[in-house]
Amino acid sequence: MSAHTIRMRPRTRPGRQRGVISTFIAIIVLLITLMAAVALMRSVDTSSSIAGRLGFKQQVTQEAELAYQDAVSGAAAYLGPAGEADKADIGYYATPQAADTRGIPTTLIAKAAGKQLKAPNTADDIRYTIERLCPNAGPALTVAPNACLVPAATINGGSTTGNQGGFGSGAQAAYRLTVRVEGPKNAVSYVQTIMR
Structure with a gap:
């Protein structure tokens, strides 16, 4: 009898292939977890x-009240005849000043004008x-050439009711108060109101 030698091929280990696939899946899961952490x-x-920002807005409203x-x-210092001319040292102007598209005076934006206050509890x-x-x-008038915006004036038949020839002892023009508050990290907010 003749002897045949049979050569057998070495078997590949399936465990080694599973390890590569498991490592690849683990890397993908790790990347997804990392992206979720960054998003969080x-x-x-x-x-x-x-x-x-909401806290700063609330604080600004309270500090604007101090300016008011x-x-x-x-x-x-600016009501009646005393207010017929500018008084820049107290931040008062007898006429509206140049403003940006929001109606904020440009000199106030540049901090070149206005009365300055310090908030008692902050450095704003x-x-x-x-x-x-x-x-x-x-002089403020209710007719041209210096027709002022008058508070509480009503229009009836094309004229304002009340004093037609000018301001009497009780009448006055309306005033616009614009407040600029600069807070932490150079955050700036403006508050504007009409006073009478």
């Missing part, structure tokens, strides 16, 4: 930023201007 961090940062109270307490910079809503300096 961005979401938290955005939420913190929004909360900080200061403007009202110093009203004798508060500045404000008061503008008399009359087209020209001088």
